[in-house]
Amino acid sequence: MNVAMTKPTYPIPTYVPAQKSQKPSWWGRLSLGTKATILAVALSTVPVVGIGAINYVVVNQTFQEEISANKEIKNLSNLLMGTGVTALLAGIIAALLARRAVEPILATTSAVQKLSQGEFDTRLTVEGEDELAILSSNINRMVDQVQTLLQDQKASVEQIRLYAETVNAASRGDKQFLFDRAVTEAKKQLNADRVVIYGFEPDWSGSIVAEAVEPGWPRALLDKITDPCIPRKILEEYRKGRIVPTSNVQQTNFSPAHMQLLARLSVKANLVVPIISGDILIGLLVAHQCSNTRVWQPSEIDLLKELATQVGLSLSSITLAASKAAETERIQRWKDIIPRIRQSLEAEEILETSVAAVREALHSDRVLICRFDDSNIATIISESVAPGWTKLKGETIKSSVKEGNISSHYRPGIVHTLDNIDGASPNPWERVMLEQLSVKAHIMAPIIKDDKVYGLLCAYQCSKPRIWLETEIDLFSQITDQIGFALLQSALLEQQSTATFLAQQLNEITSQIRVSLKVEEIYNSAISGVRETLKTDRAIVYLFDENWQGTIVAESVGRGWPEALGANIADPCFADKYVEKYKRGRVKALENIYEAGLTQCYLGQLEPFKVKANLVAPILAEGNLLGLLVTHQCSSTRAWQESEINFFKQVAIQVGFALDQANLLEQREQARITAELASSEQRQQKESLQLQLLELLSDVEGASRGDLTVRADVTVGEIGTVADFFNAVIESLREIVMKVKQAATQVNTSLGENEGAIRQLSLEALKQAEETTRTLDSVEQMARSIQQVAENARQAAAVARTASTTAEAGGLAMDRSVQNILGLRETVAETAKKVKRLGESSQQISKVVSLINQIALQTNLLAINAGIEAARAGEEGQGFAVVAEEVGELAARSAAATREIEQIVENIQKETASVVEAMELGTTQVVEGTHLVEDAKLSLNKILEVSREIDQLVQSISSSTVSQAQTSQAITDLMKDIAQISERTSNSTRQVSSSLQETVGIAEELQASVGAFKVGD
Incomplete structure (x- = not known):
């Protein structure tokens, strides 16, 4: 039955600020017993003294006239003595009465003092029915309530420790460790004989998964005791939070099987609390009392309920962590599939890799890929199957769908899932396939290639139904997309390979054809x-x-x-x-x-x-x-x-x-035959011409011997034309020979006259050539000196350019240094601002801590006032007094903690101030470094300008030397030309002289040769 727990409520006291009391008088400093004694003596003595005084006055007035003076004094003395003795006896009696009356009050005070020191076992003896007896009774009840509150507080602390232990057990992520810790602590807290956790399976069968039992009682865990007799209705009530406390199991209407199970475990009383994680009933937390029957107290029921709740929460945490870890592992495993698929280049290898990887990731019984033909017959083209199941690769499955293409029933991106075939209504083709493959649950999606359905990727669970997770569905869809991409990539590579192969074959065929x-x-x-x-x-x-x-x-x-x-x-x-x-x-x-x-x-x-x-x-x-x-x-x-x-x-x-090409070759062969025929005709014509030429040569043979009077016979044809031309040439030659004879005679005469002048000219030219050669050596020496100067100038220019380049690079480096220093300066300044803001934040923290300290002081003051008011309120405020005392301790701890925080904040502020000061010093040093770098940059700029001026001067010198070198080279070249001209002049004169001499000889020979010609008259 469900148990509702209600907690007692307490009146909320009103806090009244305590008034500051003045210093007590001497009367206020006296103890209660002293005050009572004084009052008793005073109250008993004053009447006697007053009556004695009155009697003395009256008697004195009465006997004043009759008794003499001596006798009157004696009587008065006796009267006073009697009165004093009476007063003394009355005081002693009053003191005894006061002591007896004060003893209960003193005993009460002593008892209260012991209670204030924590001795809660102290009790007051209640005698009579007066106010002191009532006070003693109230104090005893107050002490009982305090002890109850302390026990409750101790139980609460123990519960908190138990919950903390449960949380710590859950943090390990081990369900069994959590269960074992929970039953152990529950048995300890409830002081029960046995505590077990009965866990449920997905089909609502169950068994005991954890147990803590006292020695001597049967163990349920070792015997693997199960209880299959829990109806679904009861399970639903447990899921909604039903709690069943049973004080005596013999007085219940449990089923015989369940009673037999309880008897086997020697159970006399039990307490059953459900363990719920989220909305799922995980199991039952059960406490057994085996020694005797037991009435379960509300606090015990509440304790076990809270513990079961904590176990459920911890299981949710463990399950969530495990599911996250499993999901992360699953996602990583799925992500690893994609590279494996994309690494394959052959379509068959892609399909085999895909089905194997998907089955491994899903832990399913069978994964396959099937394709449809035009007759709606599916062929299993790739498969991965777990051991124990029949392989079906290559098998065909005929569908009962008569119209349309089955592939059109599957749209891209749509994943079809079936968690349990029982009670489901798949489409006709799926029903046929599922029946043939003994499928209990499946997930399938189309593989898209070139915007068409290539086939279906199907994962089957054949052993039992299965709930497909959302992540599995999403990743399954991604895998089908990746398979499509991989197949498309394979097709493109295959097309490329085919194109390459066809191109090679085309080249070979073309070569064979052309040959x-x-x-x-x-x-x-x-x-x-x-x-x-x-x-x-x-x-x-x-x-x-x-x-x-x-x-x-x-x-x-x-x-x-x-x-x-x-x-x-x-x-x-x-x-x-x-x-x-x-x-x-x-x-x-x-x-x-x-x-x-x-x-x-x-x-x-x-x-x-x-x-x-x-x-x-x-x-x-x-x-x-x-x-x-x-x-x-x-x-x-x-x-x-x-x-x-x-x-x-x-x-x-x-x-x-x-x-x-073949036609062109045939035409070329025809042209060759035609050319051979033309060549034969040309050969016959050539032989005819040769005969005519021989006849011409015989006619003009005399001309070869110098007879210019012979003439050729002119005939018809090309040879006749040549003979006519030959006759004209012979006639012209005859005239030339006659003129040469006359010229030779004149040359011989002139050579004889000019031979001496030419010889003198040759000598002068030779001398001029020697002088020119000596001048040329001097000019060449000067040219070499100028070239040396030019080379030195070029080296100086190179050095100047190097210095200029180095200065420019230094300037650029200085610019970068300035920029970096400025960036560092900004960074340091920004950091200083942040540190200052940190100091300001720490000041704010200090203010908040100060405020918390003030609140703690006020809380402590309020706790003190509440304790005073609770003491004034008597019995009704005693419970609140304990609370006020705990609040006061909490306020004191808060004040101590705030003082520590203030010290920490103060240290942070000091360190922050030091860091800010150091950063400001660093900023100043950065600024100084910036100025130094800028000065260095100015120096480098000056060096650069000087280097450029030196470079310009050296270039000017180099240009001048180069110009001089070029001028000297020109002079050298000119002198060489003059020397060569002189040498040529000398050589020419010598040659002219030789030529003249040869000319004389030639003229003589010419004259002799011309004389050999026969020119007639």
């Missing part, structure tokens, strides 16, 4: 290369005649397929519909000839050759359509790739180029 010189070899090389590269069943060359009817002139066909070589294929519609299209380069690709809309006539022509798919490209030579290059796929239909179509088209183009 071939015969048309038949060109055709055979092309169709063999096409069929081998594209892995087709047949490749042919189909040539047209003048009527656009065709014949297969070349074929390459696979084994087992019909041959088509020599077959005549006539298409009456070809000339009208397709000739112009093929002339423009049309390439026709049919994936399935039966779905291409071909005529029955055309299909009838293809069917004898078992054609399922084909590629057709035109063969063009010199812009004319010669025929078609065709390849057939006979084994099955085929989806032609764009790269394959382009390759096929290029082969057809290369065949056309090769045919053009």
